[in-house]
Amino acid sequence: MKVLEGIALRFLKQELEPQIKESRIQRVFFYPPKHETRFELYTPHGRQFLVISCHPEMSLLFLTTLKSTQHSAGQNTQWIQFLHKYLVGGKILSVEQKGWDRILCLEVKNTSLWEEINEFYLFVELTGRNANCILTRKDNHLTILGAYRKITPEKNRFRVILPGHPYLPPPQKEKMDPLTLTERKVDLSTPPNIERTGQWIIDHIDGVGPFLGNILAMGISSQETSLATVLSQLITPLSQTPPPLFVFSPSPYEPPQGIFWQNSLYLPEGHRRNHSSWNEALQDLYHQWWEHKEREIQEKTNQKRIQEELNFLTKEIQEMRNLLHEQETIEETRIKGELLKLLPALEVLEETETMIRVKNPFTGSETAIPLNPSLTRSQNMQQYFRLYRKMLNRNSRLQEKLVELEHKKEKILQDTGVQRENRDGESSSPSSPFRKFKTPHGSEIWIGKSQKSNQKLLQSASREDYWLHVRDLPGAHVILKLSPQGNQEEEIQQAAQLAGYFSAGKNDAKVEVIVTQVKYLHPIPGATGKVSFRNEKTILVQPAWPKGITIQES
Secondary structure (H helix, E strand, O other): EEEHHHHHHHHHHHHHHHHHHOOOOEEEEEEEEEEOEEEEEEOOOOOEEEEEEEEEEEEEEEEEOOOOOOOOOOOOHHHHHHHHHHHOOEEEEEEOOOOOOOOOEEEEEOOOOOOOEEEEEEEOOOOHHOOOOOOEEEEOOEEEEOOOOOEEEOOOOOEOOOOOEEEEOOOOOEEEEEHHHHOOOOOOOOOOHHHHHHHHHHEEEEEOOOHHHHHHHHHHHHHHOOOHHHHHHHHHHHOOOOOOOEEOOOOOOOOOEEEEEEEOOOOOEEEEEEEOHHHHHHHHHHHHHHHHHHHHHHHHHHHHHHHHHHHHHHHHHHHHHHHOOHHHHHHHHHHHHHHHHHHHHOOOEEEEOOOOEEEOOOOOEEEEEOOOOOOOHHHHHHHHHHHHHHHHHHHHHHHHHHHHHHHHHHHHHHHOOOOOOOOOOOOOOOOOOOOEEOOOOOOOOEEEOHHHHHHHHHHHHOOOOOOEOOOOOEOOOOEEEEEOOOOHHHHHHHHHHHHHHOOOOOOOOEEEEEEHHHEEEOOOOOOOEEEOOOEEEEEEEEOOOOOOOOEEEE
């Protein structure tokens, strides 16, 4: 749930309103990297902080008692100055949500202002990449005083967010109320296109986003029942205050996908962290997501640094190679010195001040030896030998340096798993989007290389192919394409061993591997290469490279 969905926001609002109503705004803090604004509130329950995130990928709000160490009260930003001017000293009178929209409206009255109008609305739009905070006067036109993200007519000719303009909420589609649908038991037929069920639900049911839309779609698919039935099963647990909640992640190593409650009939297997309140769950989701985000940013920074170092080493290696004298050139220099040394015994074919041409006894051919006219023959001979030794010494030093540079580059490549470049410093030819292997019976086993590779793998597989993945551990997706002559039981075992071999459990004695057919997989929206599955079985195998498996493409 990269944005806070309307259904979750409805129940979060009900939980937070009694805690922040009548509270006084003491100070405002802002942390730009996270697009995070914090209002320090003095409430009947003590000091608390209302956190509003307008990050394009994680827009939500929650209440916490912890003051972030990342904020500074002295930050002199235009946004902070603006909020301080109108809101510090004010009291929050009410919190409203229109329908199931992802928009909250905080009504604030600030009697400390020397202005005729001292009542305001703070509209918190938790709408993903367009998330925004907009402060308006409480007048007939809802006149905008300022906003976190300003929207000019050039950016959006239908909705302008600038001081002095009237506030208009984001355009909304006509959608069905989920509570009305369940209470009246409206008989909603299954969406017409089963492949796009999740998107159909998002487009037609209010308060539902990608995470819940996918869960409802999986419920319809797995139970072969109507949307109204599945929707009722989804909404009914919310009558508890609150229902048992948990933050869902595909695994402990991946970012959270959303918040769900005690109706896990359709939720794919994954990692769950239980919570007793919506606010607590939102805090956990937010912190988990940022932990993964910051780790991802750090990894990208490291990868960039490593790539820059690799590029530098590649350039240095190429320059070293360019400076190396060819062995043939070095040998020619030595031979010219030797010929001048043996000149009295050689057949001289031609002689001038700047050159002497002789019959070369080493090769039987003619050799021209350039001379320095200011030097004697003996001095020219000595100069050739000096040049020969100088070239040898220089090449020796360059070779040592070259070996050192290549060793550094090789170590980086081994440590990071970066695909090795060829000797000329150019990238090797493009490889297959995933690894391909062949069994002794002629069947094919495909193995993903990355999240995008896993997605490509699933798109290329047939419905009857077998899909394998190590349970509860990071690892590659594996597809087994049985040939007509294939041995199903034996080759599933081999594919499972490879799934373990290309997973985080590679060094374990045994791993559990999930096996099902591709037709029982369902992609998880917004999670590249991630799937939910059903009709699976689990087999226990030792991670290994099976006998007889050959590489086709890697």
